[in-house]
Structure formats: C-alpha cells, structure tokens
Amino acid sequence: AAALTLFKYELKSSENSFNTSIQTSRDAGTTFFEQTLQISLKKLDQAMHKNIKLLAFGRPRIIVQTMTDDFFLMGLAQGADAEAGEVNSGGALGDFSGYKLTFSSSGGENATIVTT
Numbered sequence: 517a518a519a520l521t522l523f524k525y526e527l528k529s530s531e532n533s534f535n536t537s538i539q540t541s542r543d544a545g546t547t548f549f550e551q552t553l554q555i556s557l558k559k560l561d562q563a564m565h566k567n568i569k570l571l572a573f574g575r576p577r578i579i580v581q582t583m584t585d586d587f588f589l590m591g592l593a594q595g596a597d598a599e600a601g602e603v604n605s606g607g608a609l610g611d612f613s614g615y616k617l618t619f620s621s622s623g624g625e626n627a628t629i630v631t632t
Contacts, residue, residue, distance in 0.1 A: 523567055531556040531616075534580045534588065536627055550622040551590040553580060558604065558614040568615055572598040578619060579630060588628035591621035 532555050540547045557564060575595025580588045590596055602616040604611075621627075 525557060527555055529556050548622055548624055549626045551627045553619040556616050560613055567585045588627040589630050592628050593623050594623040
C-alpha cells in the first residue's frame with residue numbers, strides 16, 4: 517500500500533470558503549454534487565512550495581473543518597482537483613503574500629460528513 521501523506525493548514529482568513537452545489541440535467545436524467553474549496557495560505561517558503569506542487573499533481577482527499585466545527589470530506593471517491601492557483605508576492609507592504617488555491621470535486625454523492 518502507498519504511504520499516506522497528511523498536510524494540515526490552519527485557515528483563519530475570511531477569504532477561505534467551502535461550498536457544495538447540486539447540478540441537475542433533466543435532459544440527461546442526472547444529478548451530481550460539486551464541492552469547491554477556496555483557500556489562502558499566507559507566507560511563501562520552500563517547504564510550502566513543495567507541498568503545493570504535491571497537492572496540485574495529486575488527487576487529494578480533503579477534510580474541511582468549518583467555522584462551526586463541522587467536518588466534511590471532499591473527494592472521497594475520486595479525489596479533488598487543484599483547478600486554479602496563484603502564487604502572490606504582493607507589491608505593497610500590506611499586500612497579501614502567499615498561495616491562493618481552488619480545489620473542486622464532483623460525483624454522485626455529497627461531501628461526506630465526518631464525525632469523531
């Protein structure tokens with residue numbers, strides 16, 4: 517079995533969000549769920565740069581903890597895709613410096629609610 521690699525990021529900014537949308541096509545007779553996670557990771561460094569590459573090329577399963585302490589697992593069946601990302605260095609002293617990433621996952625099941 518492949519080794520399990522875990523990353524944990526504390527996301528305290530209001531720029532981070534997790535959403536689920538329901539997509540239905542009457543013509544095709546299908547319904548699926550699409551989860552989107554947008555995160556901002558502050559600070560640029562070599563270790564984070566390497567981790568971002570691993571996440572972008574992999575199909576990670578992502579556990580999201582909400583502000584209300586609910587936990588969701590996105591990408592359980594097929595993993596999540598890093599569909600967009602930016603590395604920002606900022607121009608002015610108060611500008612954001614770090615990574616902005618968007619992950620998405622879709623399938624026939626909603627994001628799994630994780631309980632302890």
